[in-house]
Amino acid sequence: MSTSSSQVIEETISVTTSDTAQLVSNEEATSSNFTQLNKFSELQESMEDDLHGSHGIRRRQPVQKIEPGSLNILSAKYESLDYDTCENHLLLDEERKRGYPFVVWKDIARWVIVLLIGVITALIAFIIDICIEEFSKIKYEQLKKSVDKYVLLDKLYIPYLLWVLTNICIVFIGSMLVAYIEPVAAGSGIPQVKCYLNGVKVPRVVRIKTLFVKAVGVITAVVGGLAGGKEGPMIHSGAVVAAGISQGKSTTFNKDFKILQYFREDHEKRDFVSGGAAAGVSAAFGAPIGGVLFSLEEGTSFWNQALTWRTFFGTVVSTFTLNFALSAYHGHPGELSYPGLLNLGKMEPFPFQFYELPVFMFFGFVGGCLGALWNHINYKLSVFRIRYVSAAWLRVVEACLVAAVSATCGFLMMFLLDDCRPLGEDPTKVPLQLFCADGEYNTLAAIWFQTPEASVRSFLHDPMGSYKPLSLMFFVICYFLLSTWTFGLAVSSGLFIPNLLTGAAWGRLLAIFIQYMLPQNSINPAKYALVGAAAQLGGVVRMTISLTVIIIETTGQISNALPIIITLVVAKWTGDFFNEGIYDIHIQLAGVPLLPWEPPPLAHNIYASEVMSHPVFTLRTVENVGHIVEILRVVSYNGFPVVDPPLADDAEVTTYKRLRGLILRSQLIVLLQNKIYNENANTTWSNFNVDMNMFRREYPRYPSIDELEISDWEKTYTIDLRPFMNPSPYTLPHRASLPRLFRLFRALGLRHLPIVNDHNEVVGMVTRKDIARYRVWRHRGHMGMEELLLSSE
Ligand code: ATP
Missing domain, CATH: 3.10.580.10 (CBS-domain)
Structure with a gap:
């Protein structure tokens, strides 16, 4: 002493x-x-x-x-986290004994940890990505075979039942894990990460068990056909990885590796968690700058230059590790700029005129109104769940019910709306002829028989006239309701992709309308689908800075920034007029003492x-x-x-x-x-x-x-x-x-x-x-x- x-x-x-x-x-x-x-x-x-x-x-x-x-x-x-350093005699003794070499050593350790966080988060994202892609492919190929077979025999109820059953079985696995093993893994995890970064201790939120349930849960939710996305859970996964690696011990496995003990305090852990969440965003969207801004906008109250720089390093490592792994998986090993990561597909810069700015504002207004409605419905459903669907078994039943309803909606739309398109005009992995003429395929089947992320790409990139307005209208109504019902179920899934999908669909619908009103102009549907997607998502989550950058990075076009910013700002203002953003609503429902800016x-x-x-x-x-x-x-x-x-x-x-x-x-x-x-x-x-x-x-x-x-x-x-x-x-x-x-x-x-x-x-x-x-x-x-x-x- x-x-x-x-x-x-x-x-x-x-x-x-x-x-x-x-x-x-x-x-x-x-x-x-x-x-x-x-x-x-x-x-x-x-x-x-x-x-x-x-x-x-x-x-x-x-x-x-x-x-x-x-x-x-x-x-x-x-309870709160304690970000203030306790400068007691023990700490002073330690500082005196260890001196400057320890300060340097700690700094090096921080960079190594951030590197590991980036790599591991990307590898988890890679596994989730590949599992979703491969399992979905198998599922939809089998369903297509079944439809092709039974449509001739006039027994379409068989593929329908098969679809419903597959959805239920897959969702059942994820839902059981969430409801019985780790309820905190439900949803996107973004509200919980936001609370953590704000300084509130959300029990079990950064445990390895949570990570496992989250990863399996998100695979089952997306493959099970729910209107959910993988991006929120990836952000949460990044946060768990960060909390785990930086502490050198695991509570789940009751194992203390006796390393990195000097990082075992709330203040250090929080810095790593904010880096991990940023790496998660980066892995989910291929958006390193968006990741850093997400951590900044959504939570971190304490920010300094060194932390920003380290976090950016982590997000870049994460993006490029995922790129590397995906390129190797798709047969182009070593290609660090593999385009597969741009989840929304690379977009061409779209020219826009001065007089179009009010149109973008109108899109923002529509997005804000629809977003506020989405939040209101979800809030009412959440209250209902808290009051009447709190038992674990009931939550599993509800998730399975939504899985069945999702398949039913898809099936009814494919069956009732006769929307056909010639084969070969766009890349669709599972073209389904159904009642279309030879050489054509059912466009709605193409949308439903793929992951929601692939459907967003279709709405953004398919040429004008690919979808009938009626099909789009029904799709918007149906997906809007399904996605708001899905968020908050006992499954791990996010709301980014479903809302981008709904927005892209109504954006395209409005593009058709504008084209109809201005027949002499050639309207680019991709422009309006993208702006619609941004508006809808902005109206729900009310994020502005990070969302703009995420969308720009995901589509690879900085020149589209102005329309997106205008749309997001108007969507936020409009939505805020009616209610709070969805994450804040859920945080308030949980009674978390979050401190605003x-x-x-x-x-x-x-x-x-x-x-x-x-x-x-x-x-x-x-x-x-x-x-x-x-x-x-x-x-x-x-x-x-x-x-x-x-x-x-x-x-x-x-x-x-x-x-x-x-x-x-x-x-x-x-x-x-x-x-x-x-x-x-x-x-x-x-x-x-x-x-x-x-x-x-x-x-x-x-x-x-x-x-x-x-x-x-x-x-x-x-x-x-x-x-x-x-x-x-x-x-x-x-x-x-x-x-x-x-x-x-x-x-x-x-x-x-x-x-x-x-x-x-x-x-x-x-x-x-x-x-x-x-x-x-x-x-x-x-x-x-x-x-x-x-x-x-
Ligand atoms: P936290 O839960 O944030 O870790 P805590 O458990 O010490 O901190 P709270 O639960 O936030 O405290 O406090 C509940 C109420 O008790 C607050 O109104 C607070 O002012 C009061 N309180 C906290 N500590 C004391 C104390 N030592 N003596 C009297 N009142 C206290």
């Missing part, structure tokens, strides 16, 4: 002596703890009454049980004294073990200000005490677990072999207080908290305004903020949930601020 630490311990011994002396027996110790806790709660009640009664400050909402499906709740179950406006008249909780549960610099155990058992808080011991006994709970530091529940648990306490004042702390790795070994899952075995006798011992606590936590005075609190939390990723008076005495405590409670609402041109309720679930 370093000299400084020993000195601190020696300094504390005098305080410890008096404390220990007070604890005559275990019983007395325990009873005094209870008395103190009781005093706390009595005091809390009286102070709350006093505060709210006399000053007219808005009443703090108690933790409540609230009807599920409400949008104005915050769930108490979500900006503090609520007009909130400078709300002060810290109104926002904070008080009285505060504090610990003394040298604290009795029994007292710590009791506090940890009785309250669920994760952070405790450490204060000077009281001067007189009865002053203990009635006066404020001077702040000395902040200690986390997790740190206390590790201290108790390792029995870092003194029997009496003469025992020095140098007897213990304590360093930062003691805490890192347990990170990120610490045992609960009930799992620790602490004898009654040990409860009379004392712990000196000073070497372990954060000695200089951020604090604010009680007169600080809400926007100031907000900015501190948002910019520094804080978890706890003690509020102090003019004498640096702790008068209150503010956490992320206290601030996230104040939310701005906008609806149809109106704006205001609401205070959310805190739910116990």
Whole structure:
């Protein structure tokens, strides 16, 4: 142990002596703890009454049980990540011992990890891509054979049943995995990653088990014919890979490789996760810059130049690894710019005129309205699911039902809408003649008998006149409803591709209409299909910067940027007029205390004294073990200000005490677990072999207080908290305004903020949930601020 630490311990011994002396027996110790806790709660009640009664400050909402499906709740179950570095004596000791070589070493390790994240994410994307492609090919070829055979015998119900059955069986596998093994793997994973990057701990979101279920789940969802895409799950996969590799241990396999321990803290892990999510976007769309911007736009509150540069390196590695693997798979090994990665197909730059800009705005408007409708329907369905379809088996049944309905829709459209086209005009892998004349194939069958991603390509690249307007109209209605029903099922699937597909279809429909109105002009359907796709997706997710770049990179044309930007901005504004983006709706439904980019406006008249909780549960610099155990058992808080011991006994709970530091529940648990306490004042702390790795070994899952075995006798011992606590936590005075609190939390990723008076005495405590409670609402041109309720679930 370093000299400084020993000195601190020696300094504390005098305080410890008096404390220990007070604890005559275990019983007395325990009873005094209870008395103190009781005093706390009595005091809390009286102070709350006093505060709210006399000053007219808005009443703090108690933790409540609230009807599920409400949008104005915050769930108490979500904990925050702690992005503030705890600069305690152990950290200083470590820095002193390791010196500059360690700083360089850590930096090199970061780059190597980012490289690995890029490569592994790309390989996972490659496996998912190939599985989807190959399994879909087999499925649709078999279905085509069956249709070709039975159409002549007038027994089309046989291929129909085969289609329904295949869909159900495949979706059943993925849905069972999601519903019974890892429910957090459901959906696209983007909302969860967004929450994580924002600073909220979403349980099990970055585990290897989740990655496995996600990967298998997305393959089954897409091959099973659901209206879902693989891109969201790839982003989530990238995040899991990043969290896994950077920590050198796996909770799922209960294996600690004892490497990279110095990255085991929220702050480091978050940086890697943002890089992993970016690598996922890059792998999903072949969009390295879009990936970096996605991480920036969707979550990362803390950004610096070095991180941007490293993340960009990761996304480029990911894109080119995937390129390399795909080129090798398709028989062009070594070709690093294999075009197969451009999932939407390379587009020609389309010329556009000045007078077309209002047309793009109109597309944006339509996209915004349709997107808002899509979100509204999905929200209603999600509430219904939360209330009535929460049992795992019911969720599996629902997923299978949607799989069957998807096949039925496709089949009915192929069967009822007679839309034929001569063979050979465009590349379709499974041309189906059905009722068409010889040498022709059914265009709708071509759309349904391939993956949604391939269908987007068809709508973007097929020549004008390839689809009848009626076919497109039915397709839009059908796919719109199916995709909104699919998002939120117990399967892993994203919403990018289905919305691009719906948008491309209505974009093409509008192109046909424009051509009809302006017969003398030659209208390029690809232009309007692309703008429609962007508008629809923008109207649903409300992303602007990253989505523009993703679409530009995916289609390989920077010259198309202006129409896409105009469309996306109008789509966002229009959609925002009606409701929130779909990810935010799902985040609000889950009651996650997410902090937005900006503090609520007009909130400078709300002060810290109104926002904070008080009285505060504090610990003394040298604290009795029994007292710590009791506090940890009785309250669920994760952070405790450490204060000077009281001067007189009865002053203990009635006066404020001077702040000395902040200690986390997790740190206390590790201290108790390792029995870092003194029997009496003469025992020095140098007897213990304590360093930062003691805490890192347990990170990120610490045992609960009930799992620790602490004898009654040990409860009379004392712990000196000073070497372990954060000695200089951020604090604010009680007169600080809400926007100031907000900015501190948002910019520094804080978890706890003690509020102090003019004498640096702790008068209150503010956490992320206290601030996230104040939310701005906008609806149809109106704006205001609401205070959310805190739910116990
Ligand atoms: P987190 O869940 O973000 O990890 P936490 O569990 O410590 O942090 P929250 O669950 O956010 O705290 O807090 C719930 C409420 O308890 C908040 O209103 C907060 O102000 C209050 N609170 C937190 N810590 C203390 C404390 N030590 N003493 C008194 N009140 C506290």
